[in-house]
Each structure stands twice: as structure tokens, then as C-alpha cells.
Amino acid sequence: MSRIAYVNGRYLPMRDAKVHVEDRGYQFADAVYEVCEVRGGRLIDERRHLDRLKRSLSEMRIAMPVTVRALGVVLREVIARNRIGYGLVYLQIGRGVARRDPAFPLPAVAPSLVVTARSLNRTKNDALAEKGLAVVSVPDTRWGRVDIKTTGLLPNVLARQAAIEQGARDAWFVDKDGFVTEAASSNAWIVTANGKLVTRQADHAILRGITRMVTFEVVKAQGLAIEERAFTLDEAYAAREAFVTSATQIVMPVVSIDGRTIGSGKPGPLAGALRREFHRYTETG
Ligand code: PDD
Numbered sequence: 001m002s003r004i005a006y007v008n009g010r011y012l013p014m015r016d017a018k019v020h021v022e023d024r025g026y027q028f029a030d031a032v033y034e035v036c037e038v039r040g041g042r043l044i045d046e047r048r049h050l051d052r053l054k055r056s057l058s059e060m061r062i063a064m065p066v067t068v069r070a071l072g073v074v075l076r077e078v079i080a081r082n083r084i085g086y087g088l089v090y091l092q093i094g095r096g097v098a099r100r101d102p103a104f105p106l107p108a109v110a111p112s113l114v115v116t117a118r119s120l121n122r123t124k125n126d127a128l129a130e131k132g133l134a135v136v137s138v139p140d141t142r143w144g145r146v147d148i149k150t151t152g153l154l155p156n157v158l159a160r161q162a163a164i165e166q167g168a169r170d171a172w173f174v175d176k177d178g179f180v181t182e183a184a185s186s187n188a189w190i191v192t193a194n195g196k197l198v199t200r201q202a203d204h205a206i207l208r209g210i211t212r213m214v215t216f217e218v219v220k221a222q223g224l225a226i227e228e229r230a231f232t233l234d235e236a237y238a239a240r241e242a243f244v245t246s247a248t249q250i251v252m253p254v255v256s257i258d259g260r261t262i263g264s265g266k267p268g269p270l271a272g273a274l275r276r277e278f279h280r281y282t283e284t285g
Contacts, residue, residue: 004081006074006115008065011081014116023112025094028102029152031112032056033092036075037247038084038117039279043075044247046285048210052149053093059148061104062095065111072285078115087119088248092151120248129275132255132267133169133244137233138162140173140181140205147204159184170244172236172257179230181205186246187212188254190231190239191263191270198227198235211245217281218274233257241268251275 005017025031034053037044050068057064066074075089094112098105138159143152159171163184172188173181181200182188187209189199197219202208219226236242240263242254251274253267262268 001083003116003118004078006078006113008110008112008114011077017114017116019112019114020097022100023094023097024105025092025112025151027100029150030060030062031092031094031151032060032062032149033090033151034149035247036089037250038079038087038089039284041079041085043072043079043089043285044279044282045210045214046072046075047283048213049247052208052210053091056149057093059145060095060150062093063108063111065093065113071113074113074115078117082117082119084117084119086122087117089115089117091115094151125249129250129252129267129272132253134167134256134259135170135172135183135242135244135254136163136166136168136258137174137180138171140175142173145204146181146207147202149207156184168256170254172233174233175205175230178232178234180233180236181230182207182209183244183246186244186249186252188236189215189243189245190236191241191268192231192235193238193240195240196227197224197270198229198231200230201228209245209247211247211250211278214278214281215245215251215274218277221281222273222277224270237262239263241271243268243271243274250278 003014004011007017034049036049092114096109096111098109142155163171171184180188237260242262244252253271
């Protein structure tokens, strides 16, 4: 079965799903995106993702191309047409097509909208969570507004590639003061040597993950506390547990950082519990 993508008003087979060469998303990464989990064919946490999308668009001063309601219909249609049971749906909105010039097009052009979806292997994801990830640290060389979910992901691309080339799975960004910001496509968490659950505060230096937000609720329901603060790489090396959160990985244990074993070297009990409980706190649409 050919995959189907939505491109500016049309559902097209992947091979015909094309954007213009002067699309500003292509030339300047002048675009924002969202990735939502699909589970049992249903969209997970649509409201929270679309709220963040609206914020990204407003920070970038890009107009919403369709209503939120219409966007919900398109997301569901792409999930259905691709018969996604378990997987992800990706949406991207760009400032549109115009002759190449960094300044906003004047008069404004229609923003572009692309939606794709793909299946993920749940068994494989769960097996990975049983094993845990090895990560490496890399300097955080990103711009100062990574709280906006733009498609400008070159440092993330290079970080992930560096991790793979070192035999690891993912990368953790470290700022110039030695504090971990987040992972290449997820938020970073540790359980410190004295048992405190810590994740960086959501300022302009990290993306305010939806999975991070829901994990806060899971943690609270367990009667545990979270320290929302920056933590150093050294604190992470000495942690009892480490994990990352994202829409596609949910709660994914980290078992080594820069070749140093974290805790017992096995996924930690808290990460496991949060992963098991997670979907009791999501909204399914
Ligand atoms: N990434 N930080 C970064 C840099 C991310 O790219 C992501 C998500 C997150 C976690 O956000 P959320 O919990 O809302 O998925 C944090 C998506 C999954 C991606 O780029 O594929």
C-alpha cells in the first residue's frame, strides 16, 4: 500500500507529494512542526500539541493555514488513509512560497501545510525500553529560541549522527556552563544520587515537551516531587537513573552517558513505572 501525504489541500501518494523549490521551509527552515503519537489508531494529546503549535506559529508570526478543527480532521484522515495503528503523525506549517529573500514576503503568501504519518514498531520500542539507551554529550550550539518547534534542526541532526558514530543511540546537549539542556529530540531527566527527580526548567533553552508535561502529572499522581532546574553533566554521570521523554519514545531509560554507566546499568525502576503509567494521563482523540 502506498503511503499517503496531505499537501496543501490534497491527499496524494507519497511519490506525488511535493513542495515548491522556493518553499521557505526548504530554503530557510521558516516552518514549524509537531509530532504526535498514534495509538490504537487514535491521536494522543492532540489538544496539547495543537496548543504548542499555535504558540510556535505566533512566535514565528506565521498564520494558521486552516482552523484547528480542520487540522484535526486532516490529521485523522492521514492516520486513517495510512492505516496507522501504532505510530506517529507529523505536521509541518511553513510561511509559504516566495522569491528567495529572508524578509517576510510582502504581500504575505499562503502558509503551507503538510501532514504525513508512519507506523512504528511497538515491540521494538518496548524492547529498547527494556534495554535502555546509550547517549553521548555534545555542546549545545543551537539558537536561543529552541522553545519554538521549528524545522531548523541542523545541530540536532549533527548531534544524533555524532552519537551513532560513537556507537550510542542519542545525544544530550550541554550548554556552555556545563548544564544539560535536553536530548537531540527529547527532554532529559535524571534521578539524582540522593533520589531527587530532576528535569530542566522550560525556558528558551529547551522545547517544552508535551510528554514532559504529561509526565509531570504522572509523577504528581504518584505523590513524588520534581525539581525543575538545570543539572550538570557530572550530576547526570552520578545519577541513579536517567531517561528521556518524547511523543515517539514516551519514557525511555538511559543506561549510559559518554560511556559511563548510570546506576546499575539497567533501566531504572522510576523510569519503568512512569512508562507503564503514562497513557493513563494522556488524552485520546
Ligand atoms: N521531538 N526536545 C526536542 C529537541 C524535541 O525535538 C522533542 C520532540 C522533545 C519532546 O517533545 P514532545 O514530548 O512534545 O514530543 C524535546 C519530536 C518527537 C521529533 O522531532 O521527532
